[in-house]
Amino acid sequence: MTERFFLYDDMEETKTRFVSFMGEYQRYDLAIMTTERYYGKKLVLDIQGGRFAIIGNDDLDEPGYIENVYKVSEEEANELRAFLTDIV
Incomplete structure (x- = not known):
């Protein structure tokens, strides 16, 4: 067997917040991890959808970012974005 080459x-230690809320369009079950690794951004996991993203304020302002990452409609993305704005 060859030797593994690790990049890192x-x-x-991380801080994880688990939150579930009912939006107008769907239910959201999220795990939001705070770590030093991502330059102050949060690792946001959509537990039901099996998707995750590293999100900061700049990402929330990026048109289409939330829609693309979480594969949701514009309306769903807007309510998720509104929630994440208070957290990120």
């Missing part, structure tokens, strides 16, 4: 192998 770090361990870090």
Whole structure:
């Protein structure tokens, strides 16, 4: 067996917030991780949809970003964006 070449192998303490809320269009079950790794951005996991993204304020302002990452409609993205704006 060949030797593995690691680009990095770090361990870090994280803070994780689990939140579930009912929007006008769907239910959201999220895990929001705070870590030092992503330059102040949060790792936001959509538990039901099996999708995740590293999100900061700049990403929330990017047109179409939330729609693309989480594969949701513009309306769904707007309510998710409104929630994340208060957190990120």
